[in-house]
Amino acid sequence: MRVIAGRARSLKLxxxxxxxxxxxxxxxxxxxxxxxxxxxxxxxFIDLFxxxxxxxxxxxxxxxxxxxxxxxxxxxxxxxxxxxxxxxxSDDATLLKQEVFSALPMIHEKEADxxxxxxxxxxxYEEKIFKALSAQSYVTENTLLILEAEISRAMDxxxxxxxxxxKEKNYKTNKHVFIRKAGKE
Numbered sequence: 001m002r003v004i005a006g007r008a009r010s011l012k013l014x015x016x017x018x019x020x021x022x023x024x025x026x027x028x029x030x031x032x033x034x035x036x037x038x039x040x041x042x043x044x045f046i047d048l049f050x051x052x053x054x055x056x057x058x059x060x061x062x063x064x065x066x067x068x069x070x071x072x073x074x075x076x077x078x079x080x081x082x083x084x085x086x087x088x089x090s091d092d093a094t095l096l097k098q099e100v101f102s103a104l105p106m107i108h109e110k111e112a113d114x115x116x117x118x119x120x121x122x123x124x125y126e127e128k129i130f131k132a133l134s135a136q137s138y139v140t141e142n143t144l145l146i147l148e149a150e151i152s153r154a155m156d157x158x159x160x161x162x163x164x165x166x167k168e169k170n171y172k173t174n175k176h177v178f179i180r181k182a183g184k185e
Contacts, residue, residue: 001054004030006061008087015052016075032146032176033058035169036114039144040064043113048100048129053080055116060089064114070096070103100125101132109138118148121174126153130161145179 003011041063047056048070056067069080077097084090096103119125133139151174167178
């Protein structure tokens with residue numbers, strides 16, 4: 001896994017061993033960032049279930065002003081720390097070493113521009129995450145939320161939680177769902 005573009009372009013990143021994390025492939029990561037590139041420069045980026053930190057580091061490399069990484073796996077935390085140090089983005093990052101639900105209130109920003117989340121597919125966290133995000137003042141009508149999920153995952157719960165799907169990008173086995181709070185055009 002490597003950084004695709006920007007200041008840290010082509011640098012190889014460490015990934016945790018085993019099957020606890022599923023690093024987003026370079027091809028899918030490149031497609032994702034091509035879709036959101038215009039929103040990256042100067043943004044506040046939050047990477048939930050960060051794994052190796054590859055998504056948040058890509059955002060920093062492409063010009064995000066600050067990135068939050070939320071992860072509670074010991075090996076994954078170690079990878080994020082090593083990757084931030086290696087790419088020289090440690091000063092632009094906050095690593096919250098705890099589970100997502102206790103970390104969300106620890107983020108003190110006026111507004112988050114982009115929140116990326118890639119929860120374990122079979123854990124059923126999606127509904128709980130969007131409910132928890134609704135309670136955070138930094139999640140506004142302007143915040144772009146991106147959920148990586150299994151291709152078959154239904155998104156019916158979003159409407160009830162006050163969100164709407166604005167775009168969906170399907171891959172072979174998974175998809176990126178682009179979401180905003182309902183009411184924002």
